[in-house]
Amino acid sequence: MRTIRFLLQKEFRQIFRNRSILVMVLVMPVMQLFILPLAANYEVKNINLAIIDNDHSSYSQKLISKITASGYFRLTGYVFSYKEALHLIEEDKADLLLEIPHGFEKNLVKDNHEQLFVAVNAINGTKANLGGVYLSSVIRDENNEIRLQLVEPARFQAQPGVEITTSNWFNPYLDYHLFMVPGILAVLVTMIGGFLTALNIVKEKEVGTIEQINVTPIKKHHFILGKLIPFWVLGNVVFTLGLVVARLAYGIMPAGSILLLYGFVWVYLLAVLGFGLLVSTYCDTQQQAMFIMFFFIMIFILMGGLFTPIDSMPDWAQVVTRFNPVSYLIDVMRMIVLKGSGIRDVLPRLGVILLFALVLNTWAVLNYRKTS
């Protein structure tokens, strides 16, 4: 016990003397939580639209004003030929083309039928996809209005119609902050816990201090506990800071129990620190450790369901995400913060994370050798 106490004392002294660690732990998460959720926004706005109006009728004018009034589109070109419009796309001045054919209004009134042409620049997949969908829905809307005007009231009642109204649960206004902030906080906790642990132990190897420690009768598990506990505490500091920022800057209050949130993070940190520890046992220099950590953190983030839902990944990728601890934390954070899930909902995931923690730490302890 006395040994552990002194190891902890030494470790905390070193941490408080290292300015860059303090900055990393205190400033970085706060800044990132302020900036990233504002930037990581799924809503696509300011789609550049070029219109080729071959009709110049009141219907085509009405359609154009409706599209530009929707707020999603920015009319960047009003041209007279498809060629010119395509040129705008090539110059990256337009993302979408809408061509209104000659005789649009006349044919619509006479034949009750007319076609519009939409071309999408698919270089940015998300923008193209969403832009196309927005545009079609505006056109559909306009179509309905025209129909209302043209069709006689008597027949209108005879026509059956299905109207769809959606209601968003747990996030009624589809506020992206509510969704992104817990996810980003999960990534931050992972990065800081994992990196600090891995780099710290490798630094002892690099500087040679581990050599001096290894010739002492210090027990393996004492040494490792002496490393894990300080970073576990720092992980909690980061998490708490993150929750405070989420509350103050975004007004996010967890719908569920904060204690449950902490409980999960406590176990989760053990798993992440175990991972950092494991990486450190395989590396000899901080550079190696850095690159290995980056490799895994990239996978953890991109396959953790932060940006793209896991359900829409291919089957093999979904299998991989089951071995990604970050995906569990992001999931649980969103469950507790948005949905107010209770312990029974979280329990299966808690079990998996506990298993991660046990396996990773045992592996790390077994692989840590005092003798080479």
Place this chain on the structure above:
Amino acid sequence: MDAVIVNHLRKVYQDKTAVDDVSFAVKKGELFGLIGPDGAGKTSIFRMLTTLLLPDAGSATVDGYDVVKDYKAIRNLAGYMPGKFSLYQDLTVEENINFFATVFKTTVAKNYDLIKDIYIQIAPFKKRRAGKLSGGMKQKLALCCALIHRPSVLFLDEPTTGVDPVSRKEFWEMLRKLKEQEITIIVSTPYMDEADLCDRIALIQDGKILSIDTPNAVVAAFPDKLYAVKADQMHRLLKALQASPLVKDSYAFGEYAHVTFEGDLEQELAKQGLTGIELQTTPVTIEDCFIKLLKEKQ
């Protein structure tokens, strides 16, 4: 019983044999020197004796404990000062000493008498961080930390490399004093002039031991009379010595050339047009013995 017994120890890194069938024994309370150039295998031997490295063959005991089987016991009774300064640079002098005392489950107060002479020299800087100390001070601090648990065997790996001559001298005086405390000391060094300060030395090269004896006996074993020779044209002199049939062995040594020969060398050199020739006998040093042993091996 001997404090350290090394028996046919061998360590191979990939395809390089770092330690090749090394055997020696160190008596209790002895100051034993491993003398050899960089890359001779000194550090590998130290690392095996301090349980940091597993030998590939052979065995060794420290205070009767096997380095492989009883590594736990050895970690309690051996003190090790690695060649590279490896204390915590961001902790102060005082914090480093206290930390290592605690790790060995003892306190500074209990063993203060042992480190007192050394510690008072660094005491004025006890609040300074170890990384900010001068080279000589770092050595003293490292020695204090290696001694804090009153080890029975002290391993010092090149303790004077990169230390100024005055600090080197002080360091060896400290080792002399420690010897009086009956601590067995094994020290490695690439400096031949430090060999005379050891009780016994082992000359080591390419992982093999060339000779083990007291410094005096090693010197006495030198079979020939050794001369130092100097001329105005040193470069030509060295070439002439190497070409001469009279010369058994010759090599540059400081401002002189050391040479062993039979016959009248001075006359022969004068015949070759060298001027200002000085030829005199010179006492044999450990370095001369080392060079001779190396050449014999080849």
